Structure formats: C-alpha cells, structure tokens
Amino acid sequence: MNFRFVVNPEVCTGCRTCELACAFAHPHDSKPGKSRIYPIDGGFKELWVPVTCLQCDDAACVKSCLVDALKRNPVTGAIELNREMCVMCMACVAACPFGCALLDPGQDAVVKCDLCGGDPVCAHFCPTKALSYVPIKKKDRIAG
Amino acid sequence: MIKLTINGKLVQADEGDMLLTVIRREGIDVPSQCHHQAVEPSGACRLCMVEITRQEWDGWSKFVTSCLYPVEDGLIVTTHSAKVIQLRKTIIDLYLARHPNSTEIMRLASEYGITRTTYETVVDGDDCIMCGLCTRICAHMGFSAISTVGRGHDKEIAPPLKEAPTDCTGCLSCANNCPTNFIEFTRDSNSLTIWGRTFETLACSQCGKATITREFAEHLSKTRDIPIAYFEVCDDCHRKETAKTMGRVVNWTREVQA
Numbered sequence A: 001m002n003f004r005f006v007v008n009p010e011v012c013t014g015c016r017t018c019e020l021a022c023a024f025a026h027p028h029d030s031k032p033g034k035s036r037i038y039p040i041d042g043g044f045k046e047l048w049v050p051v052t053c054l055q056c057d058d059a060a061c062v063k064s065c066l067v068d069a070l071k072r073n074p075v076t077g078a079i080e081l082n083r084e085m086c087v088m089c090m091a092c093v094a095a096c097p098f099g100c101a102l103l104d105p106g107q108d109a110v111v112k113c114d115l116c117g118g119d120p121v122c123a124h125f126c127p128t129k130a131l132s133y134v135p136i137k138k139k140d141r142i143a144g
Numbered sequence B: 001m002i003k004l005t006i007n008g009k010l011v012q013a014d015e016g017d018m019l020l021t022v023i024r025r026e027g028i029d030v031p032s033q034c035h036h037q038a039v040e041p042s043g044a045c046r047l048c049m050v051e052i053t054r055q056e057w058d059g060w061s062k063f064v065t066s067c068l069y070p071v072e073d074g075l076i077v078t079t080h081s082a083k084v085i086q087l088r089k090t091i092i093d094l095y096l097a098r099h100p101n102s103t104e105i106m107r108l109a110s111e112y113g114i115t116r117t118t119y120e121t122v123v124d125g126d127d128c129i130m131c132g133l134c135t136r137i138c139a140h141m142g143f144s145a146i147s148t149v150g151r152g153h154d155k156e157i158a159p160p161l162k163e164a165p166t167d168c169t170g171c172l173s174c175a176n177n178c179p180t181n182f183i184e185f186t187r188d189s190n191s192l193t194i195w196g197r198t199f200e201t202l203a204c205s206q207c208g209k210a211t212i213t214r215e216f217a218e219h220l221s222k223t224r225d226i227p228i229a230y231f232e233v234c235d236d237c238h239r240k241e242t243a244k245t246m247g248r249v250v251n252w253t254r255e256v257q258a
Helices: A017-025 A060-064 A091-095 A121-125 B019-025 B082-098 B103-111 B133-140 B173-177 B214-224 B228-232 B235-257
Strands: A003-007 A038-041 A048-051 A070-072 A079-081 A101-104 A109-112 A131-135 B002-006 B009-013 B049-053 B062-065 B076-078 B147-149 B156-158 B185-188 B191-194 B197-203 B210-213
Touching: A017 A038, A017 A121, A038 B235, A048 B235, A060 A070, A060 A091, A060 B214, A079 A109, A091 A101, A091 A109, A091 B210, A091 B214, A091 B228, A101 B235, A121 A131, B002 B019, B019 B049, B049 B082, B062 B082, B082 B103, B133 B173, B197 B214, B210 B214, B214 B228
Parallel strands: B002 B076
Antiparallel strands: A003 A131, A038 A048, A070 A079, A101 A109, B002 B009, B049 B062, B049 B076, B147 B156, B185 B191, B191 B197, B197 B210
C-alpha cells in the first residue's frame, strides 16, 4: 500500500465526470455499469462531496460478509468483492455506514469501489483534481 | 504446479484445484446448475461432465463431474467431444421431461438443440431440480434452516417438519441463488415471507425504503459485532449523511481560513 486515494471536497465542482468515468470503467454486456462514486450536495453553498468507498481498516462490509467474498487486496489496499463467491444476501449493502456497497440492478450484482485494481480511472478524469491517487509520504505512513 | 491438457491446450493448475474451476478459468463454457464458488461442490446436477483420459490408458476414457474431480498431472480433458455432448444432451433431455416449465432448463435445451423431450413429460412437475445449492449456501452461512426432506419421488427442499423455520433469518440467499428461480418469496412495504414464515423488514429511518429483515440484522450485529444502528438507514441515505457530515467539516475549515 504505497498509494492512497485522496478526496478533496473543497475543489470539487460537482461536475460528475467521475461518475461517468467509473460507469464506463466498469461496464457489463457492453453497457456502462453502476458508478461507485457519487458527488453529493454537501449542504452548503458551492460544496460537493464525492462519496466513495473509504476502504476502512475495520470495515463493516467485510465483517458482515458471511461467505468471505469481500477481501482486502494486499497490493492496492482496496477491499475487493469476489462476485463468483457473492451469494447476494445484501448484508454488506445494509451494513456499510457510508452507503458505498451498492446493488447494481442492471447486472443483478453487488458492486463496490475496487480502486480499479490500483489505477482509479475517476482520478484521471477529475478536472479539478478533487480526486487524486497519490503516493503515501514516509512520514504519513502508519507503523506496521 | 500441475500440468494437464484441456481440449488440446496445455494448462497449468494448482494442487487441489477442481477441474471445473480450471476449465472456467480457460474460458471454456461448460454448463452447470449446482456450482457456486462460495460452497463446496456437490456434483448434483451432472451437467459439468467431461471426458478424461491419460496417455497410458490406451485410448480408454471415462466421464467425470468436473466440479468434483481434482486436477492431476498428465490428465487429458475433453469438454466438448461427441460422447460428452451426447451424455449432456441425455441429462438435459431428462431435465426437460421432469421440469417442462422451467425457463432455465428450456434455455439450456435450446443451447444444445433439444426442442422436445424424448421421455414422458411429468405433468405436474415443479421447477426444483434438486441441486441442493440452496441448502448448501444456507448451511455455509451458518443458518441450516432448510434441507432436503424425504426420499425418491417425494424428495423436496423444505424447512424442518415443513413448518415455518425458526433458524431462517430471511436473508434470501437461497432464493437469489436458485438456478431455476423456484424458491418463491413475497415482499411488501414492511414484511417479507419465505418458507412460510413472515419477517419484518427494517425500514430506512429517513426515506422509509425497506432494507434487510430485522432477524438478519440482529444476527449480523450479534455475531459480527456491527452496531444495529448501521442497518436502520438505507445506502442512499447513508451516502447523503456522509456528504452532509463531510460538508460540515469542509465548511468549518473554510470559515476558519476566511
């Protein structure tokens, strides 16, 4: 885990380019999939918050999964869903306190942010760099 | 590392891998109804049959259910030989006679070019193919609320004593994974009925959208140490709440900096 996904709502304009980028980066049957990131009105003037999976350390989705379909990728640090193992009990969708495990009705499957396997497409397309994928500085790194 | 041949192609696999897993990994389409990665294979549907042979078997071959057959060094696997296709067609033919109204069986039959069964059709047949995937998933999730009941023609999937199951939490994993969509459940604004038991579903405290059942949420919070309050808000409202909370923090820093 040498990189981290940084969200900076202060410069987010709510243009929803990330939503489009995410949907096109996760297609199914040649159709855009469900986006895993949503810029939502933060409740103040000119304030948008891109809400996406925070890849929590003690994640409620991982704890709630009774079949161990959700596992952390040791390389990217993202919690990834093994769709072959998912039994669609919706426990993770209900358990996530940030609402970032989602049901994609189009493909009848649970989806969540997987950091695009280590190269988040949304960060590439964000025009104001409110989303970025940056190396973790040595001094910021948590021991262990 | 084990080396075997699948349809003439040399393939590597790990010790303990099942043939079906390796075949699927190679992108070869072998049908199966009872297979799910989350649970142990059981070989109930017989559709994943493949032909295996070895160099030293002098042209002899045998048919095995690939989901239950561990990979071996030097194995020569054929997934779509004339014999295997004939065998698979017979199995589908039998399924079509037993479950004439199942759309999944019809789809499979049309894929293999079967338009009508050569056997006598069961008139009052249901869509349950007795693959046992629902019972295996239920047991794997730790509930074991349903199982196969009876023998022979009377065998069916049912809760104990065919009464409303006390161990069921209404997670719907059985119904969502049933290959023929046989397991029925009814749902209205605040309740859910499956296996003859009615569950209360939690409603989002903000928008009223129904989420999972109260029993399932209580089970998760008890066994997995998740606060029950997490389940009382739906995912859409959770995202809105997150945005509002983050928004307050960002607005506060703005005011401090201004």
